[in-house]
Each structure stands twice: as C-alpha cells, then as structure tokens.
Amino acid sequence: MPDTPETPGPDEPSLDEQIAAYQREFQDLDPQVEKVVSALGRLNRRMNVAYGRQVADLDISNTEWEVLKTLVVSGAPYRLGPGELAKRLGLTPAAMTHRIDRMAGEGLVTRDRDENNRVRVIVELTDEGRTKWLEAMRMASTFEEDLLQDLAPEERVLLGEMLTRLLRRVEDAQPDAGGRLTDLD
Amino acid sequence: MPDTPETPGPDEPSLDEQIAAYQREFQDLDPQVEKVVSALGRLNRRMNVAYGRQVADLDISNTEWEVLKTLVVSGAPYRLGPGELAKRLGLTPAAMTHRIDRMAGEGLVTRDRDENNRVRVIVELTDEGRTKWLEAMRMASTFEEDLLQDLAPEERVLLGEMLTRLLRRVEDAQPDAGGRLTDLD
C-alpha cells in the first residue's frame, strides 16, 4: 500500500476546538476573525485535494490544470510566454521551463521560438490541451455546485461579494515595508 | 538579483475578466458559483504569500509555522508523533521525518523515542518554538485584522458562518466513488 498523503487532517480538531486552543495561548485573538481565516485555509486545502483527485482521472495533475486554465483565460489564440505564465502562476521561470517541457511532451501545449523576436518563446495550447481543460472544467463545476448546495442564491452572491472585498484589500495593497495592508483610495 | 517566485499574478486578469473568459469557452458555467470559488482560490494564494513574508522575519518558513500551529493546537504538553503530525498536515510520513529533522536542528522542537513504546517517537515543542509561534501569531492576527477591516462585525460573523457551512460539506462528505459531495444527515 502506498504512503498516501492522506486526506488532510482526518481526525484533526474541529474548527471551533482549534480556535479555542489558540485563544487559550493567545488571549487577544479575535475569534470571529480567526474563524473566517481558519475556515478559508481549511476549505482551500480540502478543495485542492478534491480537484487533484478529479483531474487525475484525466491523467493530468493539479499543476498542469493550472497552466491550462491560465492559457484559456488569456483567450484565443491561447498563447503566452513562459515568463508571463510563471508570473501569473507565482512560480520561478525555472520551474516553468520544466513544467512546459513535460506538458509539451504530453501534447497539452506546444513550445516554439517567436520568429519576430528570437529571444522569446511562445507556449500555445493544443486542441488536446483545450479538450482536457474543458473536461476538467466540467468536473470542477459539478463539484463546485455540490459544494455550494447549502447556500441560497442570494447567499452565494453575498459570499462572492464579501470575498471580493477581501481580495481587493490584498491585491491592491502596495508592498508596504511593515507588511501592513494600507488604506486604499 | 534572485529569481523571486514573484508575488502571484501581478498583472493577472481581474476576477471578473477571468470569469468572463471561462464563460466564453464553457457556456453553462454558473458565474455566481465560479466567483466564490475563484475568489477563494486567489485569496488563499495571496494570504499564503503574505504569511510567508511575515514569518520569514522570524527566520522560520511557512511550513515550519504550520507544524508549530499543529503542536500548539494539540494543547499542553505540546506533543505529537510524526505520524499524527503528518496526518494533520496532509503530508507523507517521510516528509514529516525530514521536516522534524530540520526543526529539531533549529531548536524549535525535540524528537525523542517514547520510552514506553520504543517504536513510537515523540515530537515536542520547545520553549523557543512556542515563543516563535506566539510572535508569528501576533503578526498574523494584525494582518488578518487588516484584511477584514472592510467587513462590519455582523458581516464577519456571517462570512464565518457561510464558510463553515461549506467546510462541513467537504469535511463530512464520505469519500464517494464518483467524487460527488453526498447529502449529509
């Protein structure tokens, strides 16, 4: 039997137990804030595991799926350079080189020199890559619909809106020396 | 200049642009659902980068901080076996062995054989490890407070409650063959 990375935290303490433990050690912790943050973290871990399992059925990895998504989002003709891909995925260019190697080998993308500027490289989605993306997307959207099944339509909108507000706070914050999230506007 | 992994997605398309792109390629995508899911993903990526930068000031890595948190949550006397730690962190035991090696070398934890059952190993938080956790927690809670500054107190509670509902859906779902999230109760 393989040493599986094991579904994260099977008998890990519940969210409330976890927060209670933190409060015992660190009194001025705001439990409301901590609940939001901890739930976000756990939710994401679980979701990534679920996505990974699903796309594995298509013989691609979670990381390859990320690349496919990025190319699709860039729109037709589904082309980006390795550097741009790396930036958008938060990877080093070196990692991107290897990832593209693999994916080109699997026929998900092609890698070619830009004839107009021979320093540049163009990574382009193949039809197979586009098909894989579509299949993954279909599976993902089913999963996501299941995940949100307990939320009424208005709640979904509200949740999306609140998360967007948080996102705006992190994304628009200029890299402040002290690491504080500065006021916008 | 080092090849930095670069703050994820500096000029990545906005959330709405991204969703619009998906819809062009995959018509029956529910934009409300997708907005929630994409915002969750992005938020988490940004937050992890931010945490990583903050704890780096304490000379620990994000992954080491995870271990410290897990031990603190377990409560006094802050002891767990490598296997249990691995399970809670979603890692293989092998990875845990190396992580503990490193952390023991840095004085954040101790590693000892259990005298009552010499197959078992006990990882215990040191005072230094506990101090690091506390400092990291202080920085994190400031950041989290900043992050949530645009939400009114009632909104924070509501957000936490909705996220908990989603979490319940993923955590309680039995590993269903088809990957569907089954109905509970």
Next chain:
DNA sequence: GCTTCGAACTTTACTGTTGAAGTCTTCGGA
C-alpha cells in the same frame, strides 16, 4: 518461547521547485 504479523517510523530513489549562474538575442549608444 518462537514466530509471524502489523504498526510506526526511516531510508532511498525520483520528481518538482528554488536560487543563482549561464546563454543567446536585441537594443542603444560611442
């Protein structure tokens, strides 16, 4: 009291990522 089984790590080989150095091309002066 052996022996076998199973549990709890550890070790080894391989894969993927980072950080730093190297290569190749383009561009902007001297």
Next chain:
DNA sequence: TCCGAAGACTTCAACAGTAAAGTTCGAAGC
C-alpha cells in the same frame, strides 16, 4: 559598426515532497 547592457529563457545544484521498500519494536498465536 561594434560594444555593453538588459531581457528572456535555460541549466545546474541544492532542497522539499512522494512512493515504495526497509527497519525495528510490540503483540498475538501456536
């Protein structure tokens, strides 16, 4: 035109993680 600097990858060495095999101890049968 030629040179130097900058940009865009790629290569290389070190490190972290996974999978699978190995080790060691404890427990359960015979």
